Amino acid sequence: MLCCFLCLVSCKTKNEQSANVVGVEKEGYAKGSFGYDREFLMEHYKDLVVLENGESSILISPELQGRVMTSTAKGDEGKSFGWINHDLIASGEKKEHFNPTGGEERFWLGPEGGQNSLYFEKDTKFEFNNWYVPKELDTEAFNFVESDENQAFFEREMKLVNYTGTTFDLKVQRNIKLLDKEDAFEILGLSIPETVNMVGFASENSITNLGTERWDKKTGLLSIWILSMFNSSDETTIIVPFKKGDVEHLGNKVTDDYFGKIPKERLQVYDSVLFFKADGKERGKIGISPQRALPVLGSYDAKNKVLTIAKFSLPEGVTDYVNSQWELQEFPYSGDAVNAYNDGPLEDGGQLGPFYELESSSPALDLKSDEKSTHVHQTFHFEGDDADLEKLARNILGVSLKEIAEQQ
Template sequence: MNVKYLTIIISSMLSFASHSQNDLRFNELVAYIKKAESPMVLQQEDARVLVSSNQAQVITSSTAVNGYCYGWLDEATLKKNKTEKTKLFYGGEDRFWLNPLGSRFSLYYGQKKIQQENWKVPDLFVKAIFPKVEQSKTKVTFKKENVEVVNNIGTTFNIDIERQITLYTKKEINKILQITIPEEIKSVGFGSETIVINRGVSWEEKKGLITPWAIGMFKGATTAVGIFPFNGNATSLDLSTYFFDTEKDRVRIKDSVVYFKTDGEKRSKIGLPREHSKPVIGYYDYENHRLTIIKYSLDKKGKYLSSDEEYLEDPYHGDVVNSYNNASDANGSTFFELETTAPAKALKTNESVSHLHQIFHFEGKELFLNEISKTILGCELMGLNNVLNSGK
């Protein structure tokens, strides 16, 4: 055997043995995922996106073939998929769910009383494979037909689901965000467009509605801060909080921005309703100089579904964007989520509702990242490490 080839194999094996899957570089992760399934790699210049037909998800993205991977993975499930040839959901940077999470119309309690012990994620989001219908170098489209979903009061929805993942060129990123990326900055950007088509009877608000929901799972870090620009002033802000009190070390409101500690260390969640939401959110890892921006389709007059567990008279005034922190597991693996959702619509037969969720990562000198952040998020990155740590 060629000595050089043997050295590469041994080096790769040592890397898998000594690092968790969440520490692997992009090319290493692709090799590992291929042991469990057949992922698709979208590429454009140096940028890469790893896509799976497992829930039609984006597993991760990177600014280079051997670059940092942004998506968080559930390592125990990934290993199970590899060894037992299962197809269970294992995390990822952009995954598809359906809202509502809460209210009497929830999809997540198995037609039982809405309380934590009855929480049950439908199989559609756990082990469903979405057939691929088309693929190019920078785009892949999935379509899953004849899907049946039932809400907590027993309303049945018969739907088709389409998902298209697109990797953008640098020129396209500049156009979408209306910026000019400096030559010194590495970048990757992609979008997921999800379409839900009603193939059954017309939907009615009184029986509940469903709508696309994009959820990204990212690696928690003590040096990462979530950034949520909002409309209005701080005194009138209707900020949703779940699982925790609004301690200053976890959330702070300053200069029309909500800052949220995205360390993945303590179970906590925030959300913004439509009237306060802007069509961009993000987070910044100030130690590693990585800026992430999410842009999404926002309907300023739309009705959004509730995530609250309790009974609500109006279940159509929920959050548009959310961020969830998971508590650290036994292996020390942490993650947080950035989520956006589409408005709810009472669709007639064969009508559809769609949602566009776009993720952009920038890496490089903070001086350049700061200009991007100020332009898009209205947020200064300089000194961001003190915003939650000291409350300044």
């Protein structure tokens, strides 16, 4: 049975009549479980939204931009799939550049770097000390609009300025929907065995140009950017399938130098798939161009036998994507449609995580006044035995568990 309830810690919303109100009650769940993270987050954030279908649950925070904080496929005692920065949240500290509070799926806007960047002020060098996440995407809340039995709606109006000084007035709308195995069949094209535990959710993310002028390439365009933070481990591997073909026609297979060239022992690239180590021990980011990209990527945690899949919008034939590399760019619309990130120590010895990310982006959006564009990102976690997960990995990602294990 599908249900939704709002975890009210301190204050009430206008929509409380459509949700069951629950309080915080300690149950002593083990760290790493969904129950532990649910109780922890209820202590520090108000108005959390929980969507449930049997043992499958997701937890959403309006305070953190309608962010899906974490999920489970096995109820409160099951594994918590989202990476949560417990220490930072408990401290109450607000960091200057970025607050890596965690969360399994969050809304951002691109580009990150370049002359159209939203994260660097004009004429500053593209280095970490000058990188600031806009507060609207980091510390400020989205408005909780309403919820029903299996989805929740959020929105926020904002005004942002890019590196060139262009101002963007926009409205963000975010709809989060809990998915079941029938939805998974429709989206992924194969049946999920009864013996496999699954949790899935979809985010429908829209932006509307509230300004009076059309957004223009010359002064910068935005893109919808969805990022998912997961728990890294020595036995977790990111898998990214892509289109096979020669460099002359499709370009490079992968961009692997966002934060310096990634060593071969951490990134194995083949004709139509790559494997990227997700251990949280060395910072690196990869990207796949829209000419090469397929609308899916994933990861496999061999220790816990968890297969994670991200499926997303990828308009056919569209090649203008914002370029997020940290430099002034000759080609600001030759960016990537798909990214993955492995966290690691920064130059000063500190670290944001550790975690890893699976990411997707919309094309660059040259929206007219009052025009709207939407990007959909779907996340699935499957827990089961090797035989079941083998079938899912082969059919969705085109690789076997043995092939993944050989990359470790």
